[in-house]
Every structure is written in C-alpha cells, then in structure tokens.
Amino acid sequence: MKIENLTNRVLTIITGIVLLILVGIHVNVNIFHYTSRMDADLASEALITTEIADNSFDTPDTWVSSTGDKLVSAPNIGAVFYKITGNMNLSIGIACSLFMMILIGLMIVYFRQLEFGWYEIFTVLIVLFSVFNVESELQSALFLWADYYIFYFISLYLMLIFYNKGLKEGKLSIWIWVISLLLATINGMEAIHASVFCYLPLLGVEIVRQLWSVIRKKTFEWHLLALFFCTAVISVGIPMLSAAYGTDSGRNIRRAGEKFVTEVWPAMGSIVYFGVVPAVVWCLCAFAVIGYLLALINIYKKTVKSDNDVDEDNNIILWGTLVPVAVITMVVLALTFTVREVAPRYFFPEFFILATGVGLFMKLVYRQYIAKIKVSALVAVMVVILGIMAGRYYYTELIAGDNSSNSDEMKIAEWMQDKGYEYGYTIFDNANTITVISNNAVKIRAVNNMKDMEGCKWLSDVTWYPPTKSTDGATVYLVSESAKFDFDAFLKERNPVIVDSCEIGRYMVYVLDHDYTVWVD
Structure with a gap:
C-alpha cells in the first residue's frame, strides 16, 4: 500500500x-x-x-x-x-x-x-x-x-x-x-x-x-x-x-453514402496527429x-x-x-x-x-x-x-519558430509606419493578416479584387471604406503576384496618381494620392 x-x-x-x-x-x-x-x-x-x-x-x-x-x-x-x-x-x-x-x-x-x-x-x-x-x-x-x-x-x-x-x-x-x-x-x-x-x-x-x-x-x-x-x-x-x-x-439523402466514403471518413481519419510519438x-x-x-x-x-x-x-x-x-x-x-x-x-x-x-x-x-x-x-x-x-x-x-516579426507582412507594416502611412488595401487573404501582425499599427483592409476596388463583404466593417471613410490622404495598395493582373487593369482604367512605389518581399507596394476604394451595398 x-x-x-x-x-x-x-x-x-x-x-x-x-x-x-x-x-x-x-x-x-x-x-x-x-x-x-x-x-x-x-x-x-x-x-x-x-x-x-x-x-x-x-x-x-x-x-x-x-x-x-x-x-x-x-x-x-x-x-x-x-x-x-x-x-x-x-x-x-x-x-x-x-x-x-x-x-x-x-x-x-x-x-x-x-x-x-x-x-x-x-x-x-x-x-x-x-x-x-x-x-x-x-x-x-x-x-x-x-x-x-x-x-x-x-x-x-x-x-x-x-x-x-x-x-x-x-x-x-x-x-x-x-x-x-x-x-x-x-x-x-x-x-x-x-x-x-x-x-x-x-x-x-x-x-x-x-x-x-x-x-x-x-x-x-x-x-x-x-x-x-x-x-x-x-x-x-x-x-x-x-x-x-x-x-x-439542406438534406443530402441520395448522395449520403458517397459523401461518407469520399469526404466524411477521410476527414475523420486526419484528425489525431501521430507524428510526435507514433507508437505511443x-x-x-x-x-x-x-x-x-x-x-x-x-x-x-x-x-x-x-x-x-x-x-x-x-x-x-x-x-x-x-x-x-x-x-x-x-x-x-x-x-x-x-x-x-x-x-x-x-x-x-x-x-x-x-x-x-x-x-x-x-x-x-x-x-x-x-x-x-x-x-x-x-x-x-x-x-x-x-x-x-x-x-x-x-x-x-x-x-x-515564430518568424512573423521578420515576415514580408511585418516589413510592409514597418515601412508604412516609417513613411507615415496608416491605411491601405489588398485582397482578403493578406489584408487582415498584415493589420494583426502589426498589432493594429497599420490598417490594411480587404477588397474583393484589385480591379474594381470594392470593399470585401466578409469579416470586415462598412466604416472601413468610403463613402463612410474619407477618401482624403495618401493610401497604400499592396499587390501580390495573384492580384497583379487585376491591379494593372485598375491602373489602366482609373489612371490614378502614384505617389510612391517599391517592392517588399512578395508584394509590390503602391502609394496613391487618395483612397480609390468604395463600399457597394
């Protein structure tokens, strides 16, 4: 005992x-x-x-x-x-x-x-x-x-x-x-x-x-x-x-068996991680x-x-x-x-x-x-x-392994702060991420695409975009490789005034004379 x-x-x-x-x-x-x-x-x-x-x-x-x-x-x-x-x-x-x-x-x-x-x-x-x-x-x-x-x-x-x-x-x-x-x-x-x-x-x-x-x-x-x-x-x-x-x-009666075999069962088997000590x-x-x-x-x-x-x-x-x-x-x-x-x-x-x-x-x-x-x-x-x-x-x-302080997103945030820019836009996959990595020091908002420059209606706020937000002041636009074609179309169509530009990591950074983005209901 x-x-x-x-x-x-x-x-x-x-x-x-x-x-x-x-x-x-x-x-x-x-x-x-x-x-x-x-x-x-x-x-x-x-x-x-x-x-x-x-x-x-x-x-x-x-x-x-x-x-x-x-x-x-x-x-x-x-x-x-x-x-x-x-x-x-x-x-x-x-x-x-x-x-x-x-x-x-x-x-x-x-x-x-x-x-x-x-x-x-x-x-x-x-x-x-x-x-x-x-x-x-x-x-x-x-x-x-x-x-x-x-x-x-x-x-x-x-x-x-x-x-x-x-x-x-x-x-x-x-x-x-x-x-x-x-x-x-x-x-x-x-x-x-x-x-x-x-x-x-x-x-x-x-x-x-x-x-x-x-x-x-x-x-x-x-x-x-x-x-x-x-x-x-x-x-x-x-x-x-x-x-x-x-x-x-909605109901899925006819394809239930197929969905279970091809989607549900594989997902169930992918949950528990065996990689640390597999035998245990x-x-x-x-x-x-x-x-x-x-x-x-x-x-x-x-x-x-x-x-x-x-x-x-x-x-x-x-x-x-x-x-x-x-x-x-x-x-x-x-x-x-x-x-x-x-x-x-x-x-x-x-x-x-x-x-x-x-x-x-x-x-x-x-x-x-x-x-x-x-x-x-x-x-x-x-x-x-x-x-x-x-x-x-x-x-x-x-x-x-936390490398976020050396990421391209942090470098962009630091560049914007050094230049005195606070506001910017890019596609959803990158926008909120940059804002949070900077701990809200800079505010990058999401747009649906870099051609139309319409505010993204997903995990965003109406007040982040014109016309609620003022269009005055230099505004940063961040263009990743996937958005380059759309942004080129935007430049050709709108012919904005480019105040500054540079390349930071995987992003092309453009500073335009004012905010060209708009929220469309």
Whole structure:
C-alpha cells in the first residue's frame, strides 16, 4: 500500500508538471506569439475584438460576419481586456487563454465526479493537449488564437457535470434548470453548432439510458430527460427560426453514402496527429477503444446479474462518458446527410473521445499489473513521454519558430509606419493578416479584387471604406503576384496618381494620392 501511494504521488507530480508545461506553452503562444500562425480568418477574430470594444461591448451593426454574431466568444471577452490594455493581440490572447483555463477547470471537476485520481485526470488532459498538428486548423478551434468552438465544449462539460449530479442525486435543482436553459438560449442565438456538439448528443444518450431502464423494468426518471429535451429544442429551434441556421444545411439523402466514403471518413481519419510519438499514439488509440468496451461490459454485467440499480459510480462512468462518442456520431450524421461542406475542424471531438477513453482504460484496469507494475502507471508514463515530446514540438514550431516579426507582412507594416502611412488595401487573404501582425499599427483592409476596388463583404466593417471613410490622404495598395493582373487593369482604367512605389518581399507596394476604394451595398 505504501509503495502504491508513493507511486500515485510521484505520478501525480510528474503528470501535473507536464500538464503545466503544456498549458504554459499554449498561454505563451496566445499572449506572446499570437501571430506565429496568422491567417486571414484568425486575424479577423482579433479585429472584431477592437470593433466590439469601441461599440460599447456589442458587435456593431456595420460588421459583416462570416456566420452569426457570437454572444460569448474570445473577441467578446478580449474586448474587455482591450479597453484595459489598449493592445489588440495581447487582449485576444488573454481571452483565448482564459477560455482554455475554464475548460480545463470544468474537465477536472467532471472527472473528479467520476472519482478519477489526480494523475489519471492529468493524464487525460495531457492526451487532449498532445495530439494536435500545428499545421492544421484544429488548435484554433479549441486552445489557440481564436477558440472558435471552445464555448460549445465549455457548455458540454458544464452540462455533463449537471448530468452526473442528476444521476447521483435523482433530482435537479432550479438553478441547474435556469443555467441550462439560459446557456442553451445563448448557444442557440449564435448558430446550430451547439446542438450538434452538445445538446442533441446529451438527449440521445439520455434516451438510450431511459430505454435501457425500461428494458430492465426499472423506474422511469423524467428529470434529466426533460432537461435535455428542453435544451435540445431551444438549441435547434432558435437558429432554425433565424439566419443562424444557414443555407448549407439542406438534406443530402441520395448522395449520403458517397459523401461518407469520399469526404466524411477521410476527414475523420486526419484528425489525431501521430507524428510526435507514433507508437505511443497508436497504443493510446487502442487503450481508448478498450476503455470504452470495458466500461460497457462492466456496466452490462452488473445490470444483468443484479436486481438492484447499478451503483452510482458505474452509472455515471457509463452514461457521462458516452456523450463524446454521441457527439462525433451526431457530427458524422449531420455532415453525411446534409450538404454542409466537410471540414476537419468539425471532427475535433475525437480528441475528447481519445482522452476520455484512455482515462476509462486507466480507471478500469487500476488493479491490473504487468510484471508487478500497475497498468495504469505504465499508461501514465507513456502519456508523459508523449506530453514532453508534444511540448517540445509545440515550442519549436510555435515559439522558437515564430518568424512573423521578420515576415514580408511585418516589413510592409514597418515601412508604412516609417513613411507615415496608416491605411491601405489588398485582397482578403493578406489584408487582415498584415493589420494583426502589426498589432493594429497599420490598417490594411480587404477588397474583393484589385480591379474594381470594392470593399470585401466578409469579416470586415462598412466604416472601413468610403463613402463612410474619407477618401482624403495618401493610401497604400499592396499587390501580390495573384492580384497583379487585376491591379494593372485598375491602373489602366482609373489612371490614378502614384505617389510612391517599391517592392517588399512578395508584394509590390503602391502609394496613391487618395483612397480609390468604395463600399457597394
């Protein structure tokens, strides 16, 4: 017993340190290296932060969003910090880190409800942090730069905490009802995503649980089913009644099989990154599958052999941990049977399945030994190795490898500041990126193309363009190779006065006598 306690303490300390290192690296990237992997979409999240801050913490009506306006997001929280710091990149980085901390905290509470030990919880979180590919867009969905979908999973784990509480106590307090319905309303006002990532999977799992109770001739429990039904209706109903539902959610029945084979399945297989320590990640995938199977077998045996209700702990382990599996099932169904475009970012719930499955495996083989060494301890050691290598990978790529200060975009920003130019235009792929890399020191806005010079109606603001903005003053136009043909046509058609020109990296820089861009409704 003393040796076991010592082993647990040592593993808790080691896994805790590795987790802190991984979290610290992510915080470092968000706050001090926000531009290390900048692109146009990520940059727009930083820019809307300033617009929200300048509009009394509300998204301005003049902002053209890509989907719907979010009520709770990194830009909304970042706007508060922007008012305090006046630093755009720092503010959005702090907000992303704060959301990450909240999710970590909720996951810790959730797994403590399942009576996981501390090193088991830390191991689960290390797995979650260690299987991202920095070259993909997936990190921006959760922990870095934008936290696009993190609020949905904050909502999910809060609801899972309520779920476990309801399973344990057999009732729900009025406060759980109020918070749950309010949260579903907020999520529903933003988009349909929350229903897929959170509320419909919860309802589905609870329906299965109730059917299992009916089969076993046990008492029907309505309180959790009623809560999840109400939240699911709200999260689906509100976006369907508004523009948040979108036009790309039409049915795709005839091509469902073809779409699954050619698009959905390949995207599912591209999520988990095996490149850091491939053998360890493959083993963890196997452990996760075994963990879920052991949980199902364990509960099935106890329910079949006993006339009594399953004990609370096993009940919670089964139903709560099945929800991430239900989430990915819902995602697959939604993408297969609708015309919505398949993108890898929709499958990032696989990370939660992998991490949770590994945790289940460790918990359910806790008393199993190989050569007098606990299996769960061996798994923890493997995960520690993965976490250390992943931390090294992230540090090398995102911190040590951050070359944004020497990029062509930064050189353009510095040139403009040296020359006293503040405003400019280029195509969408480069415009917001340059603005954010300069930390809003220069303002480069997007145009649809360099021939017509019409303001881009995508992640932009009407006030950035004439006629709302004044046309007075020298204005910079940045021409990349892909836009050269269009810009030559613009020069020929409009014959503008060129005040200055030069070449910086992959851009030709032209300074015209005034602003030739216009916003066309």
